[in-house]
Amino acid sequence: MGRQKNESPPALKSPLETNSQEKARAANLSSVAEGRLKLYNPQADNVRKFLDLLERKINRSLALSFVACVHCGLCAESCHYALARPDDPTMTPAYKADQIRRIFKRHKDWTGRIIPWWVQARYPRDDEGLNFLKNIVFGTCSACRRCTLNCPMGVDTAALVRYTRGLLTELGVVPEGIFNVNRDQWESGNQMAVTEKDYLETIAWARDELESETGIRGIEIPVDRTDCDFLYVINPREIKFDPRSLGDAARIFHCAGERWTLPKWGWDMTNFGLFSGDDRLGAYVAGNVYQAAARLRSRRIVISECGHGYRSTRWEGYNWAGRDQTVPTESVVITLIRYLRQGRIKVDPVKNPDPVTFHDSCNITRSGDLVEEPRWVLRRVCADFREMEPHGRENFCCTGGGGLLSTPEYRPLRLEAAKIKAKQLQATGAKLVCTMCHNCVDGLADVIKHYKLNLKVVQILELVSRALANGNVQS
Numbered sequence: 001m002g003r004q005k006n007e008s009p010p011a012l013k014s015p016l017e018t019n020s021q022e023k024a025r026a027a028n029l030s031s032v033a034e035g036r037l038k039l040y041n042p043q044a045d046n047v048r049k050f051l052d053l054l055e056r057k058i059n060r061s062l063a064l065s066f067v068a069c070v071h072c073g074l075c076a077e078s079c080h081y082a083l084a085r086p087d088d089p090t091m092t093p094a095y096k097a098d099q100i101r102r103i104f105k106r107h108k109d110w111t112g113r114i115i116p117w118w119v120q121a122r123y124p125r126d127d128e129g130l131n132f133l134k135n136i137v138f139g140t141c142s143a144c145r146r147c148t149l150n151c152p153m154g155v156d157t158a159a160l161v162r163y164t165r166g167l168l169t170e171l172g173v174v175p176e177g178i179f180n181v182n183r184d185q186w187e188s189g190n191q192m193a194v195t196e197k198d199y200l201e202t203i204a205w206a207r208d209e210l211e212s213e214t215g216i217r218g219i220e221i222p223v224d225r226t227d228c229d230f231l232y233v234i235n236p237r238e239i240k241f242d243p244r245s246l247g248d249a250a251r252i253f254h255c256a257g258e259r260w261t262l263p264k265w266g267w268d269m270t271n272f273g274l275f276s277g278d279d280r281l282g283a284y285v286a287g288n289v290y291q292a293a294a295r296l297r298s299r300r301i302v303i304s305e306c307g308h309g310y311r312s313t314r315w316e317g318y319n320w321a322g323r324d325q326t327v328p329t330e331s332v333v334i335t336l337i338r339y340l341r342q343g344r345i346k347v348d349p350v351k352n353p354d355p356v357t358f359h360d361s362c363n364i365t366r367s368g369d370l371v372e373e374p375r376w377v378l379r380r381v382c383a384d385f386r387e388m389e390p391h392g393r394e395n396f397c398c399t400g401g402g403g404l405l406s407t408p409e410y411r412p413l414r415l416e417a418a419k420i421k422a423k424q425l426q427a428t429g430a431k432l433v434c435t436m437c438h439n440c441v442d443g444l445a446d447v448i449k450h451y452k453l454n455l456k457v458v459q460i461l462e463l464v465s466r467a468l469a470n471g472n473v474q475s
């Protein structure tokens, strides 16, 4: 029996209103009072507002993706959700895009205005119709862009998903976890609400740990130093959960004789504007980084290991913020390549003897164009590097992309879709899976735990730091 119109796929019944929004309203947060963070208002005509926003925010490339789909079905073979549930048509990229496409057709396209029944064009009836849309675009898509890459008509389903997320975010119709991270980034400037005190204390602790572990006297993790070769910006996870990652970077920079700094403000290069579709948030967070580089007169911005942070800060943020890229902005893997090419660090692959495979983060590889670069480094620091299949631009998402790690309500479906990733990982026979993304670290760890795989997740900085050979200048 087919599903009724506007009925969510069985796994997706997340409700419209959330406790966090009530609390944010009661606390009168500045981001709410100033209209930056939007709350759901059940009294408003939200469907009308949605249609107005749809009209205001459409652009030519989105319009192309709305009209170009010929429903050939090829994209189903690209999507891990559709591959994991081959008998469920609601998991195909085309179905997901059609849920917003039919509104566009009813509202903007002449076919939908004249013969709506023929082209299946229709408006959402009420706020529950918007909630249905929320559960589709946030709950059944990790915005990995694999379908986009493989569509013969050039339809960018992931862009339609982000666009729809952005419209819903403006109405406060968002999953609770996404709302919470948006709130924290608006309120504190970083997505984990790390205070300046905690930030500085953790850096001091990481420096002390590094000194006692390596025995390198005078090793530094500098903050707010001016006129450096580069400003290093990080993922808040490196402060809150994994300061070792920052320690590995500091050790490598020290061995390379680098003059670098972290900023006191504008250090979070992750950006939930990318996931929630809120370009204003995207501009604010990326703008903080660019301003920090200008304030400290840094000659370059180096982005630590984060997929969506890299895409946001290197590619999208300058457009969101309406700025030219006057300071070269690069991933830390490019910095590592420079060090190795210039002989500024020496490495010994024997120090990483276990078989290692590499997981391409969607936002670094498919959407960031770094494909060979991490492999170039891994082949020099690991004794046994092996590819997973498919890899590079065709790699499958870790399943935690698109903000999905912040949405526990969609986790069962996400982990079901993760069986594609689990099979890929298992087939490599590797003991370590390396990734250049803190988000992928958590996504992969979830997959490994759920499918009971005998694998450990590592990162490039960790492997390079471990491979540093005797003979590097260390003090």
Ligand code: SF4
Pocket (backbone or CB within 6 Å): 068, 069, 070, 071, 072, 073, 074, 075, 076, 093, 094, 150, 151, 152, 153, 154, 155, 157
């Ligand atoms: S999005 Fe592209 S691949 Fe998918 S059904 Fe439409 S035309 Fe075919």
Ligand code: SF4
Pocket (backbone or CB within 6 Å): 078, 079, 080, 081, 092, 093, 096, 140, 141, 142, 143, 144, 145, 146, 147, 148, 157, 158
């Ligand atoms: S962007 Fe990725 S998760 Fe989303 S529909 Fe396309 S292939 Fe599936």
